[in-house]
Amino acid sequence: MNLYNSKYHEGDLSSHTFLITGGAGFIGSNLVQYLINHGAGLVRVLDNLSNGYYSNIEEFIGLKNFEFIEGDIRDLDTCKATLQGIEYVSHQAALGSVPRSIADPITTNDVNISGFLNMLTAVKDTPSVKRMIYAASSSTYGDSTILPKVEGEEGDPLSPYAVTKAVNEMYADVFSKVYGCHTIGLRYFNVFGPKQNPDNPYAAVIPIFCKAFIEGTQPLINGDGKTSRDFTFVANAVQANIKSMLYTGLAQHEIFNVACGSQIDLNGVITLLQETTGKDLQPTYRQERMGDVKHSLASIEKIKDTIGYECEYSFKQGLEIVYDWYLNNN
Incomplete structure (x- = not known):
């Protein structure tokens, strides 16, 4: 199934240039797929392959409108070099x-x-750059118990990761006010989909569950299974990136939730996988992880009203697609 037949942009991309940092990673490589499918003039990827995989972008190597640069965002000169001639940046690294x-x-x-x-x-x-979109995170809401999560109603961070993502937003806001460098941060809510590695030591829960069902082993759940998430299929995140990059009404730094606006708990995910696969695998429960938020549900009103984002794939649709993908790429 080609996820990216749907068009999230207007006009022709053949005269436009894009940089995807972390483009060999999960979300980044899906973004690359969309841009290549729709004839972008140039898609350049910067990735140090520490958390991304060459196999995710191997099919694009050799295409005249694709470039891969192995490098690290922790080197300022590398960042500056990879931006030469680039109009739009999606910072996923x-x-x-x-x-x-x-x-x-x-x-x-x-x-x-x-x-x-x-x-x-x-x-x-870099004068050529018109806009940078960056991967923010729902973890920024921290210990706030307010549901749904609304931009501007954050709590205190619960992990070092959440701190880093909150600092990103503060830096982006300051750069907007001080330098006029306006960016958009996309607060992802538990994105899942094809090209997400289930074997990574820090793999997300959906690929781990899918792998367990494919292999016929008991899925492991941290906690009692009542932890709930607004799981977001990757094509929805790609849509948010494309629409944000090409959005012309930007006059300041903005933050948007990227989600479906619905939630399901981990026990419910297992039930859906049982129905999808016909396998009656029962989970094993273990201690909750430190730093995890118990419940997460996004308001997506701001991103819908501002850039026209719509949740194209429900959680159930996305789960069926990604399970099929793991089954065929196992």
């Missing part, structure tokens, strides 16, 4: 995962804050 940030806060800070500041600085100093 980051170290995700709450548990990883708890285990290694120094590296998480180095990549997510120092690397982000390098990219902001390079964008500010």
Whole structure:
């Protein structure tokens, strides 16, 4: 199934140039797929392959409108070099995962804050760049118990990862006010989909569950299974990126939730997988993870009203698609 037949933009992309940092990663490589499918003039990827995979972009190597640069956002000169001739930037490069940030806060800070500041600085100093979109996070809502989560109603961070993402937003807002360098931050809510690695030590829950059902093993749940999330299929996140990059009504730094505006708990995910696969696998429960938010549900009114985002794929549709993808790529 080609996810990206739907068109999230107007006009012709053949005269436009794009940089996707972290473009060999999960969301980044899906963005690349969309842009290549729709004939972008140039799609350049910057990735150090520490958290992304060459296999995610291998099919694009050799295309005349695709470039891959192996490099690190923690090097300012690299950031500046990769931006030459670029109009639109989608900054996806980051170290995700709450548990990883708890285990290694120094590296998480180095990549997510120092690397982000390098990219902001390079964008500010590169005249060709019209806009930068960056991967923000729902973790920024922290300990706030308000549901749904609305932009501007944040709590205190619960992990080093959440701190880094909150700092990104503060830096982006300051750059907007001080330098006129306006960006858009997309607060992703638990994005899942094809090209998300289930074997990564810090893999997300959906690929882990899918792998368990494919292999016929008991899925592991942290906590009692009543933890709920606004799981968001990756094509919805791609839509948000494309519409944000090409949005012309930007006069300041903006933050948008990217989600479906609905929630399901982990026990419910298992039930859907049982129905999808016909396998009656029962989960094993273990201790909750430190730093995890118990419940998450997004308001998507702001992004709908501002840039015309719509949740194209429901959680159930996305789960069926991604399970099929794992089954065929196992």
